[in-house]
Amino acid sequence: MKKIAIVLFDDVEVLDFAGPFEVFSIAGKRSTGLAYEVFTVAEKSTVAARNQLIITPTYTFANCHPPDIFLIPGGGGYHTDGTAFGSRREMNNPVMLQWINHHFEKAELVLSVCTGALILAKAGLLENLEATTHFLAVEALQKIAPSTRVLPDKRWVDNGKIVLSAGVSAGIDMSFHVLEKLQGKEVALEAARYMQYDYWK
Numbered sequence: 556m557k558k559i560a561i562v563l564f565d566d567v568e569v570l571d572f573a574g575p576f577e578v579f580s581i582a583g584k585r586s587t588g589l590a591y592e593v594f595t596v597a598e599k600s601t602v603a604a605r606n607q608l609i610i611t612p613t614y615t616f617a618n619c620h621p622p623d624i625f626l627i628p629g630g631g632g633y634h635t636d637g638t639a640f641g642s643r644r645e646m647n648n649p650v651m652l653q654w655i656n657h658h659f660e661k662a663e664l665v666l667s668v669c670t671g672a673l674i675l676a677k678a679g680l681l682e683n684l685e686a687t688t689h690f691l692a693v694e695a696l697q698k699i700a701p702s703t704r705v706l707p708d709k710r711w712v713d714n715g716k717i718v719l720s721a722g723v724s725a726g727i728d729m730s731f732h733v734l735e736k737l738q739g740k741e742v743a744l745e746a747a748r749y750m751q752y753d754y755w756k
Contacts, residue, residue, distance in 0.1 A: 557623040558623050562655075564641070565603050570723050570727075572626070578727060578731060581750065582738070589738060594612075594613035596616065597616070598648075625662055626667065626726075629641070629642045629671040629672070646673045646676070652678045656680075664737075669688060672686050676699040677699060681700045684703055684704070686700070688722070731747055
């Protein structure tokens with residue numbers, strides 16, 4: 556059973572991680588396909604997502620099993636005093652970047668949603684690749700990763716090992732794409748039908 560780690564941090568956008576978590580969690584649970592072990596992981600034992608949704612991650616970075624696939628969500632920005640929060644803070648968090656780089660080599664796939672792309676860029680993983688992110692973060696991504704070809708009109712971009720999606724709800728579409736990539740369209744469609752998600756047809 557493949558292990559999928561959803562990485563969390565304070566001020567993470569809820570749908571960025573919850574949408575993909577749902578897609579991968581329900582895959583293979585009924586008539587077709589293989590199931591995944593989906594879990595959350597964070598630097599700390601408690602995370603306060605956007606709008607103070609309090610989450611207890613399954614694992615911390617210190618005790619997490621090596622994942623086959625991991626996903627970096629987004630969410631965040633800058634306070635009026637200029638201090639960063641969410642992904643804008645995490646992209647400069649050495650503990651976060653070290654965890655990503657430690658697990659990158661052995662991971663089958665690395666995914667990002669929204670401004671999670673900024674974190675992957677800061678980890679040095681997007682050089683000379685194509686990428687997308689939230690439309691309000693395109694300029695920031697271009698500045699962080701000048702060799703990356705940013706495609707803001709794409710809902711997701713698949714580089715093979717690294718797959719990125721645009722903002723918030725686009726992470727759900729990307730997750731169905733990844734499910735199709737791994738197990739075929741029938742499995743992706745079955746999961747979408749169960750979720751009553753009409754976009755994926």
